[in-house]
Amino acid sequence: MDTMPLPHYHGEEPSHTKVIRALLDNTDTFTSLADIFRQLGDASRIRIFWLLCHCEECVVNIAAMLNMSSPAVSHHLRTLRDSGLLMTRRDGKEVYYHAADTAQARLLHEMIEQVMDVACPQWRSEAQQVQLIRQIHDYLLTHMEQRITIEELTHLYPINPTTLKEVFKDVYGTSIAAHLKKHRMEKAAQLLRETDLPVAEVARQVGYESQSKFTAAFKEQYGQLPKEYRRP
CATH class of the missing domain: 1.10.10.10 (Winged helix-like DNA-binding domain superfamily/Winged helix DNA-binding domain)
Structure with missing residues (x-):
């Protein structure tokens, strides 16, 4: 009709x-x-x-x-x-x-x-927002083996998703995902240098269930595969 x-x-x-x-x-x-x-x-x-x-x-x-x-x-x-x-x-x-x-x-x-x-x-003042973001940052770094979503963070902390992403970028100069990826790769490099853990376990400890995705991310940052990086 x-x-x-x-x-x-x-x-x-x-x-x-x-x-x-x-x-x-x-x-x-x-x-x-x-x-x-x-x-x-x-x-x-x-x-x-x-x-x-x-x-x-x-x-x-x-x-x-x-x-x-x-x-x-x-x-x-x-x-x-x-x-x-x-x-x-x-x-x-x-x-x-x-x-x-x-x-x-x-x-x-x-x-x-x-x-x-x-x-x-x-x-919530600007200083309070920055303090809260630093708390969230520390929480993320101490739980790098977990894949924590923005939604989960807003349930854990009194902040909305938009403010979380904007203030985090203002404080740390990059997105949450990019910042975490950098820290994950740095921790992975440390584990490869200082332990004999299998690559799959290193990947798991920095939040990667897929070893292939971890390997690709590691090579992107360090220009070497994890096994090559570990080689004396």
Whole structure:
């Protein structure tokens, strides 16, 4: 069925306008979005959601951190979980809550932190941001055998992905991935010089499950294969 023309005709209707009109007709999507935003229409609920974007906690601890009663916290948690913004994990009799790893939850998390930065410019000073980035940097270097994602870092530390990447580059002059790769190769070179560990084990200790990918990365930085580098 053809789409009805717009009341004010300004020439041939552009193709992108037709696409927009088609998306507008998808009212279910907008209803779902409205429901999600409605869940965050309460300040306490926003605080709980933001907290659980950065850690996993039980009702009792959440209540203590926010100075709220456990029944009040449970009510908000149920609402957030029903909206798909929270996930749960049971350990014995205890239930732990954390933010869902979904596009909607990530978007809302970043939006909340962006608004906090705009509305409260002193919420985190430049010096505090740099200090936090240095903590994240140290954490990454002490866990080089793991492949830690940006999303995982934002759950561990109170910072949004955009700020994390921007401030890290300002402090260290390069991206997180490039900086870590350099340190991984330096540690690998040290292990090759000072130990008799097999190359596969060296690769694993610096975060490479694939020995071939490790070998390629090592040669790119040092111009030699790991076995050639180790050779006396």
